[in-house]
Amino acid sequence: MSLNAKRILLIIGGGIAAYKCLDLIRRLRERGAAVRVIMTAGAQEFITPLAAGALAADKVFTDLFSREDEHDVGHIRLARDCDAIVVAPATADLMAKMANGLAGDLAGAVLLASDRPVLVAPAMNPAMWAHPATRRNVETLKRDGVRFIGPEAGEMAERNEAGVGRMSEPLAIAEALSSILDGGEKPLSGKRAVVTSGPTHEPIDPVRYIANRSSGRQGHAIAAALAQLGADVTLISGPVTIPDPDGVATVHVETARAMMEAVEAALPADIAVMVAAVADWRTEADSRQKIKKQASEGPPALTLVENPDILKAVGHHRQRPALVVGFAAETENVIANAEAKLARKGADIIVANDVQPEKGVMGGLRNAVHIVTADGVEDWPESGKEEVAAQLARLFADRLASAEKG
Ligand code: CTP
Numbered sequence: 001m002s003l004n005a006k007r008i009l010l011i012i013g014g015g016i017a018a019y020k021c022l023d024l025i026r027r028l029r030e031r032g033a034a035v036r037v038i039m040t041a042g043a044q045e046f047i048t049p050l051a052a053g054a055l056a057a058d059k060v061f062t063d064l065f066s067r068e069d070e071h072d073v074g075h076i077r078l079a080r081d082c083d084a085i086v087v088a089p090a091t092a093d094l095m096a097k098m099a100n101g102l103a104g105d106l107a108g109a110v111l112l113a114s115d116r117p118v119l120v121a122p123a124m125n126p127a128m129w130a131h132p133a134t135r136r137n138v139e140t141l142k143r144d145g146v147r148f149i150g151p152e153a154g155e156m157a158e159r160n161e162a163g164v165g166r167m168s169e170p171l172a173i174a175e176a177l178s179s180i181l182d183g184g185e186k187p188l189s190g191k192r193a194v195v196t197s198g199p200t201h202e203p204i205d206p207v208r209y210i211a212n213r214s215s216g217r218q219g220h221a222i223a224a225a226l227a228q229l230g231a232d233v234t235l236i237s238g239p240v241t242i243p244d245p246d247g248v249a250t251v252h253v254e255t256a257r258a259m260m261e262a263v264e265a266a267l268p269a270d271i272a273v274m275v276a277a278v279a280d281w282r283t284e285a286d287s288r289q290k291i292k293k294q295a296s297e298g299p300p301a302l303t304l305v306e307n308p309d310i311l312k313a314v315g316h317h318r319q320r321p322a323l324v325v326g327f328a329a330e331t332e333n334v335i336a337n338a339e340a341k342l343a344r345k346g347a348d349i350i351v352a353n354d355v356q357p358e359k360g361v362m363g364g365l366r367n368a369v370h371i372v373t374a375d376g377v378e379d380w381p382e383s384g385k386e387e388v389a390a391q392l393a394r395l396f397a398d399r400l401a402s403a404e405k406g
Contacts, residue, residue, distance in 0.1 A: 003178055004032035009082040009116075011107045012052065014042015016157045017089035017123035017167035022047060024088060024170035025055040031174060036082065037061070040094065040107050064106040075106060079114035084181055087111070089123035089167045092134050098146070099137035117180050121173050122151045126163025149176045152386075153217075153242070154365055164242075172386045179228050186230030187397040193231040194266040194321070195223040196276035196310065198238035200256045204302065205287040212277045216240035218327075218367060219275030221389035223248045226271070229393050234266040238276055256282065256307035263310055271396055272321040274311040277329065282307050315346025323400045328352040328372075338372040348399065349373050351392065371395070 008028050012021045028035050035056045039049055049060035064075060087094065087107075094107065098120075103109040111118065120141065128134055129151060142148065150168035155161070168176075197219020201209040216237055223235040224245035233248045236259055244250040251266075253259045256278045263272070281304035291300055311326040326347040328338040331354070338352035350372040368382035369392075380391070 002032050003028060003174070003181065006033045006084070006181055007082045008033045008035050008177065009078065009085045009110070009114075010035055010037050010056075011085060011087045011094075011110070012037060012039045012043040012047070013087060013089050013091045013094040013107070013123075014040050014045060015089040015091045015123045015167070016046060018043050018046040020167055020170055021088055022051055022055055024086075024173055025052065027170045027174040028086075028177070029056070031178065034058075036078070038078065038107050038110060040105060042091065042093075061106060064104075064109055075109045076113050078106075079110045079112075079116070082114075082116055084117045084119065084177060085111065085114055086119045086121065086173065086177060088121035088173060090120040091122075092124045092128045092131070092137075095120065095122065095134065095137045095141060099140040099144075118146045119149060119173070119177055119180060120146055121149050121167050122165075123167035124151070124165050125156060125158065126161070126165040129163075129165045147176070147180055148246070149173055152365065153215075168386070169384055172384070175390060187401065188226060188271075188393075189230030191231045191271065191400065192266075192269040193223075193226045193233045193271040193273065193396075194236065194263060194269045195219055195226065195233060195273045196236045196238075196259055196263065196278070197223065198240040199277050200238045200259055200279045200307075201254045202256065202279045202282035202307070203254075203286050204283050205289065205291045207290050210279055210282070211239075212279065214238070214240075214277035215364075216242055217365065218385045218389065219273075220245050221385045222273055222275060222392055223250075225386075225389040225393035226273070226396070228390075229397055231271065234269075236262040236266065236276070238278075255279075256310070260308045260310050260313065263314060267314075267317065267321070268319045269321045271323045271325070271400060272314045273325040273392075273396070274314065275327050276310070278310055279307055281305065309345070311347060312345045320346070322403045323348055323396060325349045325351065325396065329355045331355055335370060335372065335377055338370065339377075342372055342374070348403075349395075 037052045037056050037060045053060040097108050103112045152166045153164045154166040198216030199212045199214040201211050203209045223233050227233045227247040235248045235250045251262045284303040284305045315324045324347045328350050330337045334352050338350040342350045352370040367388045371378040
């Protein structure tokens with residue numbers, strides 16, 4: 001998507017992710033944007049104004065009370081001479097200041113003086129992101145109309161720390177900004193999509209359940225990407241720890257049967273994308289009481305019965321969506337198994353991925369997929385799940401358009 005002739009004001013905050021902003025500047029300019037940069041004092045501890053200025057091909061602004069800057073541009077003009085503001089990395093401190101309208105430095109003053117769309121890309125330690133104070137500030141900012149991208153889950157700069165707090169990748173930020181600015185292309189406007197995501201939990205008794213390693217990241221990202229293309233999206237999510245995506249109606253379920261019911265309720269739809277790792281089996285008897293070790297004679301036998309196959313049901317439904325997409329997580333014979341699934345489940349596309357443990361993909365942040373259709377197989381390079389989702393959403397929009405043309 002293009003940012004042609006857009007004027008972007010990038011406010012770089014004081015976090016280690018500031019180094020990624022150098023790449024962000026390039027990505028924005030690549031798309032045709034003019035980038036002007038403000039750096040907080042903290043940001044200058046991590047990267048230099050010289051580096052940011054060289055990439056932006058412009059002077060970098062740092063001081064609220066610089067006579068030179070005020071004479072040159074002034075914070076009010078900085079606030080207004082732009083089409084959008086990006087705050088990256090948005091530290092907990094910067095967001096707290098924004099939420100409270102503090103204007104003690106150039107970044108704060110410009111944000112307070114501006115009426116332009118603001119996109120915030122937070123980055124901080126997971127404990128800081130999870131803290132009630134940060135949660136409050138995020139809610140306040142969202143109510144004020146500020147848009148967010150990320151943070152993502154993953155490794156932190158601190159050794160041996162992982163969790164939600166990584167800044168989104170520059171490409172994803174540039175993409176989100178494009179869609180905010182020109183509304184992006186909306187090839188799916190007026191279309192309905194239903195997406196399943198995450199694992200299902202199948203109870204054994206009130207405290208135990210059968211589950212799998214799905215994180216829901218790929219399915220949630222697809223729901224968000226379809227919404228970005230204008231679709232009216234219902235996301236049916238099994239139990240996950242990631243947040244509901246923006247701009248999507250999310251229904252939370254636990255079991256395969258509840259997921260099936262929620263999918264039925266979301267039909268009719270134009271597109272169905274079944275990403276959930278639905279448990280194939282549940283226990284025949286769902287004990288209402290906790291199974292006690294003492295009372296049983298040896299380990300209890302769990303008798304399993306088959307769960308409804310949601311994808312198959314949708315693929316053969318009387319209200320079958322025009323485009324039905326399934327996923328196939330395989331550990332061997334990836335393509336052959338996916339091709340068999342295409343026919344068996346009545347899908348138009350199977351997105352196959354290799355989940356051999358050594359590839360470490362299931363539950364991970366990246367994905368390498370193969371697109372299997374009646375026309376053949378396309379192998380896509382490995383990329384972040386957001387990027388895969390954006391590309392898939394575009395593919396689905398194209399396929400739906402050609403299906404409708406007949
Ligand atoms: N799926 C579903 N309902 C089920 C099982 C699977 O909707 N009860 C969907 C998944 O969301 C996915 C696709 O079917 O889109 C493939 O799931 P997978 O578990 O790989 O297929 P299975 O039919 O279970 O085949 P197998 O176990 O032989 O790989």
